[in-house]
Amino acid sequence: MSSSHIDVKTSAAAAIVPSQKQQEFDVSSSNTSLSEKTQQGESSIGQDQGTQEPEETIDVKGEPIHDLDNPEADSATPPPMFHKPPPRQFLLIMIALALCVFLASLDQIIVSTSIPAITREYNSLNDIAWLGTSYMMTSTAFQPLYGKVSDIFGRKMTVLFANTVFLLGSAISGWATSMIMLIVGRAVAGIGAGGLMAMVFIIMSDMLDMRERGKYIGMVSGIFSLSSVIGPLLGGAFADHATWRWSFWINLPVGAISTAFIAFNLDLPTPAGSFSEKIKRVDFYGSFLLLASVMLLLLPLSWGGNKYDWNSGIIIGLLIAGFAVAIIFVLVEWKIPNEPILPIHLFKIRNIKATYSSVFFSGMAFFGIIFYLPIYFQVILGESATIGGLETVPFVFGIVISSVGSGIWVMKKGTFAFFPAVGNFIFMGATALCILFKETTPRVVTVFVLMLCGLGVGLTYQAYTVSVQSAVKPKYMATVTASIQFVRSLGQVFGIAIVGSVFNNKLEESLLLSFPLSPGRDILRVMQDYGFIKTFSELDQAAIYRSFVHGIHYAFYCSVAFCALSFLAACFIEHKELKTRKDMDKPEITIDMA
Structure with a gap:
């Protein structure tokens, strides 16, 4: 029978x-x-x-x-309905989204090479750190809010709001008449930039099915990496040949083009309901607690080891307060709002936990590399800021190749789960090779190693986003997409703080050992003013360069450790079937033989 x-x-x-x-x-x-x-x-x-x-x-x-x-x-x-516009309209929208990512990521780093000119004009060296801190804090803190806000008010209105706020902040910064006004402008621009970074991936996910997303996410991720190279070059060129204000004014015409393209071409459904009804759906308690916890954590991470010692009372107090508010945020999100910013029950899902963990450590490793490679090229090899920036082009080139290539693979094959683990393994091995960099390392070796780093990083970008989107129901898509950008940014901030602390400590230790008789610890001045190195004899310069190599190697050790943790977390990402429109239109027949 x-x-x-x-x-x-x-x-x-x-x-x-x-x-x-x-x-x-x-x-x-x-x-x-x-x-x-x-x-x-x-x-x-x-x-x-x-x-x-x-x-x-x-x-x-x-x-x-x-x-x-x-x-x-x-x-x-996948989401039950995709709203992909006609080809011409889709092209204009993608150009606008690419410009959004480019400007938001460019603004994060372009100001770094303009700092000397800004300090000369305002004579406010003590406040200069706030130019980066204010932008970083607001852009990171507001990112996760945009996902739920776009669910309530609609994608188009939310991204236009973010674009407008970003341009307003850029205008305030460009026409600033004091350092305080400039810092405020940077903070306002950060609020908009956080929304741009989140909304770009949310809008692409609304227009494209699961398989198509990988290719376009890879392209946009390559633009994000490209801006990290172009930013310092543009900032330096503006400061040297025009005015540092162009570092902010450049956002206005480009951002206006992006805003116009979105306003006249993006046509996604708008949620029903009056404005007052939508306001009532906003999770104000969760929003306030999230913003407070992120800022309380980012301030000590920015100040530690620079403005204050890590063991100072204000640093320890802010960290304790930040973690305490974060715990309260989790409890509130778990019990109180009907539509929480970040539903806690999502963290029961394996791919959510594994992906967010891997993204966090990957962000730490990425900025551990990207911040200290320019120091290697400019200080140890003695190259100019322009040439030092160009030296990182192989890194960006590798990211573009692998991110676009892996996106095409996902589109054709529908598989993605192995990319984060493979990418982090390659990134870990390439970062370990960076530890071999010395004063005499041939240029061909640095090009090869940096391209290998980029290939590893690029394999993970689109796979992370697809991983979390495929693991949840459509109504949570915007939330998890915005949150993954937030987790990556948070990891980058932690990475900068930890790696920077290790680098400074090891550099200081090596310098003091190499120059034990240096009066009044004058030798430590080279840590703040790299040009001061040239005042020493050639023999002493060689010892200083060895100390910098020693410190940078420890920065790379940290990045290797972060890559290893990211790789371990990525190994727990499991496969989810990625359906196309054609798959969803076909009846699915399953035969179970008992």
Whole structure:
């Protein structure tokens, strides 16, 4: 006697509503029994207008297939409706999104080479650190808020708001008449920049199905990396040949183009409801607590080892306060709001936990490399800021190649889970090779190693985003997409603080050992003013360069450790099926032989 059970499931391009009708037929013969169940469903009206989800589907054995209490249920299903515009309109939108990413990431680093000119004009050296800190704090803190806000008010309105705020901050910075006004402008620009970084990936996810996203996310990620090279070059050129204010004014025409393209071409559904109804849905408690915790944590990470010692009371107090507020935030999000900024139950999902952990440590490793490679080229090899910036081009070139290539792979094959682990393993090995860099390292070696670093980093970019998006239901897509940018930024901040502290301590230790008789610790001046090295004899300069090499090697040791942690976390990312539009239009037939 044998029996066959055949499940026939028909899935439309939208979510299936609860089963309305089930029919069962039993056909008996001498040795065959057939049981068949048919489900009927109807399409939802789209993700932005609300998606109805099945309560439960029963297979032929009477066992539930879906469990709505499990946030991972239906996790591999893409959003029920994609809104990809016609080719010309899509091209203009993608250009606008690319410009958004370029400007937001460019503004993060372009000011670094303008600092000497700014300090000369305002004679305010003590406040100069706030130019980077104010932008970094607001851009990082506001990123996770934009995901939920875009669910409530709509993608188009949210990204236009972010663009407008960013341009307003750039205008304030460009026409600043004092250091305080400049710092305020940078903080305002950061609020907008955080939204731009988050909304770009959310909008692409609304327009593209799971497989298509990888290719375009890879392209945009390459633009993000390119700006890290162009930024210092542009900032230095403006400061030397025009005015440092062009570092901010350049955002205005480019940002205006981006805003116009989005305003006239982006056409995504707007959630229903009046403005007052939408305001009531905003999680103000969670927003305030998240902003407070992030700022309380970022301030000591920015000040530690620079303005204050790490063991000072203000640094320790701010860190304790930051972690305490973060715990309160988690408790509030868990129990109070109906629509939390970051639903805590999502962290039960394996891919969410593994991906966020890997992204955090990858961000730490990335900035550990990108911040100290210019020091190697400019201080140890004695190259100009322009040439030193160009030396990192192989790194960016590697990112572009692998991010676009892996995106095409995802589009064609539908697999992504192995990319984060492979990418971090390559990045870890290449970073370990950076430890071999010395004063006499041939240029061909540095080019090869940096390209290898870029290849490793690029493999992870699009896979991380696809990993979290494929692990949750459509209604959480914007939330997890915005959060992954937030986690990456937070990792970068922690990486800068930790690696910077290790580098400074090891450099100081090596300098004091090499120059034990230096009066009044004058030798430590070279840590703040690299040009001071040229005042020493050639023999002493060689010893100073060896000390810098020693310190940079320890910075790379830290990055290797962070890469290893990121690799371990990435090994726990599991595969999720990535469906295309064609797959979703076909009936899915599963045969289970018992």
